[in-house]
Amino acid sequence: MAATIPPAHPVIGADEIAAAVRVLSSGLVVQGPEVAAFEDEFSALVAGRHCVAVNSGTSALQLTLLALGLKPGDEVIVPSFSFAATANAVRLAGGTPVFADIEPGSFCLDPDAVAAAITPRTVAVMPVHLYGHPAAMDRLMPLATRHGLAVVEDAAQAHAAALHGTPVGAFGVAGCFSFYPTKNMHALEGGMITTADPEFARQLRLLRNQGMEQRYQNEIVGANMRLTDVAAAIGRVQLAKLGGWTGQRRANAAHFDAHLTGVRLPPVADGARHVYHQYTVRVEGNREAFQAALTDQGVGNAVYYPTPIHRLRPFAQDRGVHLPETDRAAAEVVSLPVYPTLTAAELDRIVEAVQAAVVPA
Structure with missing residues (x-):
């Protein structure tokens, strides 16, 4: 492998x-x-x-x-x-x-x-x-x-x-x-x-x-x-290299946008220049199974952030906080590799792994 x-x-x-x-x-x-x-x-x-x-x-x-x-x-x-x-x-x-709360469909x-x-x-x-x-x-x-x-x-x-x-x-x-x-x-x-x-x-x-x-x-x-x-x-x-790296991140994200199906792609607002620190999709089925399948295929992934801040121990005093879009995003997001040093072969591997990992809701 x-x-x-x-x-x-x-x-x-x-x-x-x-x-x-x-x-x-x-x-x-x-x-x-x-x-x-x-x-x-x-x-x-x-x-x-x-x-x-x-x-x-x-x-x-x-x-x-x-x-x-x-x-x-x-x-x-x-x-x-x-x-x-x-x-x-x-x-x-x-x-x-x-x-x-965050915007519906946004982060x-x-x-x-x-x-x-x-x-x-x-x-x-x-x-x-x-x-x-x-x-x-x-x-x-x-x-x-x-x-x-x-x-x-x-x-x-x-x-x-x-x-x-x-x-x-x-x-x-x-x-x-x-x-x-x-x-x-x-x-x-x-x-x-x-x-x-x-x-x-x-x-x-x-x-x-x-x-x-x-x-x-x-x-x-x-x-x-x-x-x-x-x-x-x-x-x-690093600053001198940022322009080239940013262009490559955006190109990698465009490759994913064009080839990924079965997951919700990262939203981009009108007039926004997204620089893809993370390429974050939403998985509406079994996220844990999706992540496990990616890992089995040798594709690293992560959840940023699994617990909203208002639910963390130092900030959970007010139990009346109700942030449904935040909770929904925290339950669905998975970030895929998008950094500028990825090769064309690695981009294709990521696409293939995602397509194979999609689990019906």
């Missing part, structure tokens, strides 16, 4: 290794010139916004909420169909996550559900561009403006995604990206915050560096959430 096709495959090649060695040899390894260069280069991806590099995507979300002045009792509306970091960041910053926050969840305590909305597909920012932004709410984009999975020509990370007061190894590009680990406001960017820089812009001149209470120059150097190499 052929080797198993893993569900994800981080790229760490000779260029990344050479960049890391170069920085290690320089002796300038933390918050130095590589970080500054990475921030400048990433800005081109988000319509020229200011960029602030940090040590993880979760830190990006948390620092953004702290910079907004989140206080105990303040509510932030978030999707429950996401990784727990989305809600963790709200709690870590001192606020209360309020869970809203992103439903603006109508957001509108219904707004209370006098709501201060922000945090849409997640899940799986690489942009949230409905064309509807969420006007809604937030009408109610005076900040919009913080969780773009951890959506590098280079766009809606009607505007890149994700360029809509709200801030956009937050992750550079975890399985993302569309990585820095081994890291994150980036994007914002159009230079004063907000300065506040973020203070917060990530113990409240200092100049050494030992602490202006506010801050934390150590800096990005290393080693990580930034790797991120710069």
